[in-house]
Amino acid sequence: SSNSTGNLATETSLNSSELTDDELKEAFEYLLAKLTKDSKNENPTCNLRIFYKIGNTPGPTMIRRVLDGLSHSNLVITLIPTTHLYNFSTFLSVCGVRHE
Secondary structure (H helix, E strand, O other): OOEEEEEEEEEOOOOHHHOOHHHHHHHHHHHHHHHHOOOOOOOOEEEEEEEEEOOOOOOHHHHHHHHHOOOOOEEEEEEEEEOOOOOOOEEEEEEEEEEO
16 A cells, blocks of 8 residues: 655636636646556546645535546545645645545
8 A cells, every 4th residue: 555645736826716627627637646646546546635725716515526527537525625835826825645
């Protein structure tokens, strides 16, 4: 059994309120591709701790809706509300662990 960890701080020049479901899905697909790279399993279990700013977009409903669309992935998700992230332009911070 081995674990792979990764962090992704999502930053953009866009206002986070302009973020679409498709753009957020693309970010999560990128994160999962990085996290599962070189995995011994075809679909390893990945635990994602997702930190989001309270009162900002994307909120928990949007995040959950987008992740529910990734039904091919074996995900365990924890959404954690925060008041501050790394800097002003960071609107999500994700810590991922791959379990094998």
